[in-house]
Amino acid sequence: xxxxxxxxxxxxxxxxxxxxxxxxxxxxxxxxxxxGAWLFLGGDIGLMQMLRxxxxxxxxxxxxxxxxFVLMGEIMLHSGLAQRAIDAIDRLIxxxxxxxxxVAVLSGTLFSSLSGSTIANAGVLxxxxxxxMKARGYHDSMAVGPILAVGGIAMLIPPxxxxxxxxxxxxxxxxxxxxxxxxxxxxxxxxxxxxxxxxCRLDPSLAPIYETETMTLGERLRPVLVNxxxxxxxxxxxxxxxxxxxxxxxxxxxxxxxxxxxxAVIYRRFSLSMLVHSLKETLIFSAMILVIICTSGTxxxxxxxxxxxQEISRLVVASGIGPLMLLLGMLAVLVFLGCFMDQxxxxxxxxxxxxxxxxxxxxxxxWFGVLVLIAxxxxxxxxxxxxxxxxxxxxxxxxxxxxxxxxAVLPFLALEFLVMGLLILFPGLVSLLPELMK
Amino acid sequence: MKTAIALYDLVVTxxxxxxxxxxxxxxxxxxxxxxxxGLGFGVFRGLIDxxxxxxxxxxxxxxxxxxxxxxxxxxNVFLERFSPPVRRGVQRLIDLIGLSCCAxxxxxxxxxxxxxxxxxxxxxxxxxxxxxxxQWQIPLAALLMALTxxxxxxxxxxxxxxx
Numbered sequence: 192x193x194x195x196x197x198x199x200x201x202x203x204x205x206x207x208x209x210x211x212x213x214x215x216x217x218x219x220x221x222x223x224x225x226x227g228a229w230l231f232l233g234g235d236i237g238l239m240q241m242l243r244x245x246x247x248x249x250x251x252x253x254x255x256x257x258x259x260f261v262l263m264g265e266i267m268l269h270s271g272l273a274q275r276a277i278d279a280i281d282r283l284i285x286x287x288x289x290x291x292x293x294v295a296v297l298s299g300t301l302f303s304s305l306s307g308s309t310i311a312n313a314g315v316l317x318x319x320x321x322x323x324m325k326a327r328g329y330h331d332s333m334a335v336g337p338i339l340a341v342g343g344i345a346m347l348i349p350p351x352x353x354x355x356x357x358x359x360x361x362x363x364x365x366x367x368x369x370x371x372x373x374x375x376x377x378x379x380x381x382x383x384x385x386x387x388x389x390x391c392r393l394d395p396s397l398a399p400i401y402e403t404e405t406m407t408l409g410e411r412l413r414p415v416l417v418n419x420x421x422x423x424x425x426x427x428x429x430x431x432x433x434x435x436x437x438x439x440x441x442x443x444x445x446x447x448x449x450x451x452x453x454x455a456v457i458y459r460r461f462s463l464s465m466l467v468h469s470l471k472e473t474l475i476f477s478a479m480i481l482v483i484i485c486t487s488g489t490x491x492x493x494x495x496x497x498x499x500x501q502e503i504s505r506l507v508v509a510s511g512i513g514p515l516m517l518l519l520g521m522l523a524v525l526v527f528l529g530c531f532m533d534q535x536x537x538x539x540x541x542x543x544x545x546x547x548x549x550x551x552x553x554x555x556x557x558w559f560g561v562l563v564l565i566a567x568x569x570x571x572x573x574x575x576x577x578x579x580x581x582x583x584x585x586x587x588x589x590x591x592x593x594x595x596x597x598x599a600v601l602p603f604l605a606l607e608f609l610v611m612g613l614l615i616l617f618p619g620l621v622s623l624l625p626e627l628m629k
Numbered sequence: 630m631k632t633a634i635a636l637y638d639l640v641v642t643x644x645x646x647x648x649x650x651x652x653x654x655x656x657x658x659x660x661x662x663x664x665x666x667g668l669g670f671g672v673f674r675g676l677i678d679x680x681x682x683x684x685x686x687x688x689x690x691x692x693x694x695x696x697x698x699x700x701x702x703x704x705n706v707f708l709e710r711f712s713p714p715v716r717r718g719v720q721r722l723i724d725l726i727g728l729s730c731c732a733x734x735x736x737x738x739x740x741x742x743x744x745x746x747x748x749x750x751x752x753x754x755x756x757x758x759x760x761x762x763x764q765w766q767i768p769l770a771a772l773l774m775a776l777t778x779x780x781x782x783x784x785x786x787x788x789x790x791x792x
Contacts, residue, residue, distance in 0.1 A: 213708035214723050215701035217692070221730045238737045239744075245767060249688045250681040255659060258652055258687065438663055441680075445659035470649050478648065478691030479702050485688050533702060576706045 194231070198497035202227055202490065206540060216536050220486035227493035244488035249481045252441060253359050257307075258477035259444035260350035263429075264306025265469035266451045267422075268315060270460040273302055276422055277319055279414035282406065289391030289398035291324045292337045296387060299341030300380040301419065304426040305451075306345055307352040308476065309571055313342030313579045317586035324398075331595040332602070333391065333398040335587070339579050339596075340383050340603035343568040346534075347561075348376035349430055350444060353534055354564055356480060360487060360542050363560040365440045366433050367625040371561050373430070374620050375610055382606045390602075421457075425450045434628050483535050491543040504547040514552045518559065518615070521545050522566050529570020533578060537567065558614075561621045565611045572600045572607075641773055645694035651683045675755040682763065689766040693773035696727075724781045731775035738768035 202223050209219035228237035267273045277298040284290050284297075299316050306312060316338045324334035346353050349369040358365035391398045429447040432438035438446065455461040494500045507517060521541070528537050549559050571579045574597040584591055614620055659680065662673045695701050708719060742764040750760035 209726070210704050211707050212719060212723060213703055213705050214726055215696075215703040217701055218727050218730050221734065222726055225730060225733055238733065239741055242734070242738050242741045242767060245689075246685050246763060250685040252677045252680050254684055255655065255680050258684075259656060259659070262652075262656060437667065441659060442663035442666075445656055446663055448656050449660045470653060474645065474649050474652060474687070474691055475695065475698075475700055477652070478687055478695055479700065481684060481688035482692045482695075483702065485685070531704070531706065533704060535702060536704075576704075 193502075195497045195499040195502045198227065198231055198493060199499040199503075201230070202493060202499075203540065206536075210532065210536060216533070216539075217483050217486060219536075220483065220490060220539065224486055224489040224493070228489055231493050231497050232489075240492075241489045244492060245485045248488040249485045251359060253365055254355060254481070254484065255441040256350070256355045256365070256444035257352045257480060258473055259441070259448050260307035260352045260355070261476050262469060262473040263350055263425075263444070263447045263451050264308050264311055264345075265472045266448070266455060266466070267302075267305050268311055269465050269469050269472070270451075270455040270458070272418075272422060272451075272454060272458060272460060273305070273315055274319060275414075275418040275458070276301055276305075277315070279418040282404075282414050283411050285411070286400055286403050287388075287391075288395045288400050289333055289387050290400070290403070291320055291327065291329065292333045292387045292391065292398055293384065295320050295337040296341050296380060296383045299338070300344055300348070300376070301422070303341070303345040303348045303376065304430075305350075305422060307350040309342050309345045309353075309568075309579060310582055312345040313339060313582045314586060316342065317583055321583075321587055327401050328399050330397040331591070332599045333387065335583055335591070335596055335599035336603050337383060337387055339572050339583055339600050340607070341380065342579050342582075343571045343607075344376050344379055346568045346571070347372040347379070347564055349373070349426075349433070350447060351564075352476075352480070353538075353567065354560075355440065356484065356535070357538055357542075357560055357563060357567075360484070360538055361546050361556065361560060361563075363556045364625075367557050367628075368560050368564075369440060370430070370434060370624045370628055371557055371621050372564060374623055375561060375565060375614055378610050378613070378620075379607060382610065383603060386602060386606060418458075421454060425454060434624070436628065480535060483539065487539055487543075490539065494543050500543060500547050503544055504551045507548050508551045514554050515615075517548060517552050518554055518562070521548070521559075522562055522611070525563060525566035526569055526573065529566065529573045529577070531576045532570070534567045534570060537570065538563075555618065555622075557625065558618045558621045562611060562614060565607065565614070569604060569607050569611070572604060574600070637773065637776060641693045641697055644690040644770070644773075648687045648691040648694075651686055655680050655683045678754040678756060678758075685763070686766060689770045692770050693777065696774050696777050721782060724778045728775055728778035728782065731771045731778060734771035735768050735775055738764070738771055742768055 205223040205226065206219055209222055210216060224241055228241040232240055280298045281294050284294055295316050299312055302312050302315065321334055321338060345351065349372065351369065351372065354368050354372060355365050358368045425447055428450050429443045432443040432446060433440060525537060525541060549556055571577050580596050583596055584593060658673060658676055662676050666672055708716060711719060742761055745761040745764045752758045752760050752763065
């Protein structure tokens with residue numbers, strides 16, 4: 192057996208086996224890295240090299256937005272600013288079928304533009320809206336589905352920690368990737384909204400109309416002006432500074448944190464304990480991701496050193512398969528892996544193999560990056576093991592059956608695939624904003 | 630034994646607190662620099678180096694604390710489907726693999742640190758740093774994590790022995 196095939200089987204097979212066993216992802220990567228370094232990088236010297244390799248992947252200034260974007264979202268969440276924004280949107284929407292589902296989509300999209308965490312997004316919406324929806328007799332398809340679907344938008348729309356990680360691992364411009372995610376995210380939100388409104392119009396029993404507090408237009412609009420618009424300015428500050436080329440992604444993320452702290456102070460929701468709690472939660476998420484990134488250097492190095500990366504790329508190109516089919520194949524692999532794997536592992540496993548293929552086949556890396564983000568977003572709600580499905584079950588408790596969750600997300604999954612299809616057919620939708628930026 | 634456990638807890642927590650402080654400082658420094666640069670006052674020399682080393686320290690120094698809290702990302706869906714005796718067996722296997730990995734990281738990490746110290750290697754950036762300043766984190770974190778895994782492996786044994 193050629194060495195590169197042995198290396199590929201050992202590294203990829205080993206990772207999948209150890210992950211399925213339940214070993215924490217970082218230790219699964221360390222274990223196969225140790226085996227790979229010992230066998231292919233020269234034994235003792237290979238292990239010394241592996242240790243030295245651990246610093247450079249995480250010690251990159253371009254990765255700084257990961258903790259900063261997360262901190263921004265955590266402050267928003269723990270200061271109660273996010274809840275105030277959701278309440279304001281809740282007051283804005285009047286007596287319509289599927290009212291709370293509409294509120295979920297709108298406030299989820301808003302929160303996505305202020306937080307980089309899909310879990311926080313789904314969690315906060317689930318906690319605040321799901322009990323109300325059940326109390327109002329909403330069917331699970333209209334209660335669970337919109338919350339889960341819109342939860343994943345946080346991955347696409349800036350600030351997105353995982354987009355930063357993808358950009359860094361795949362050597363795609365992080366600024367471009369963050370900006371390019373906006374159009375697909377808006378397309379998704381609009382489709383989710385349209386679907387909810389149409390379904391509830393056709394079958395009002397799914398989300399019964401109920402009487403809301405009678406308010407004048409001014410009373411409805413005031414909370415939006417007071418609690419939502421100022422927060423939208425933070426999004427403008429983060430995205431606008433990147434878009435105008437004034438700041439890098441790292442700087443705009445730091446400015447976003449400062450703007451969020453200022454907002455918390457102005458709304459009198461700032462406290463030291465809130466800040467410490469936000470920092471603690473940020474530390475947990477960021478360290479979890481960064482320590483996995485530390486292991487990415489040796490993993491890629493073993494695959495490259497044994498020739499596995501180049502051979503796969505060469506075989507794929509020599510096979511004569513067109514770029515479109517290659518693209519579809521790679522996305523299919525991601526969607527399949529997403530059924531039982533988390534987003535970080537998926538990126539770590541596939542990008543060292545996919546990116547040389549992308550380069551060799553002449554596929555636009557930015558276009559590919561956005562499609563990968565959508566595939567990752569889809570994987571968040573793909574049965575049976577999509578991460579957000581469990582977040583929702585955790586929020587809703589044992590009364591919510593897992594089969595009901597699966598059924599509820601299916602139409603939204605179809606809509607996400609539709610957006611993916613549209614972006615494949617019309618690549619210009621991805622490059623629209625980055626081109627404008629230039 | 631109690632003193633040793635208390636010391637272990639103290640070190641693990643102290644490293645996590647240090648990471649939190651680095652994170653807070655990094656956030657303030659990057660934000661201050663963007664504002665300063667926007668106002669035309671130039672950049673903070675060494676900020677990029679500080680942020681890069683900071684990110685590495687956050688990743689490594691927080692890892693033992695995450696492990697103690699069982700907060701490392703893992704895929705438990707299959708593990709949870711096993712019967713309790715099988716699950717216990719698999720959990721011990723996981724702890725054993727984790728212990729082996731951390732022991733190797735600790736031993737080879739210490740060798741890298743020693744060599745770096747003996748040869749007085751330097752890292753050149755905005756400031757010149759000694760390489761060993763950036764090499765102590767992995768062996769220390771690996772040692773603490775090895776102790777965590779070892780503790781988990783020994784815990785049932787101690788329970789059986791009534792210790």
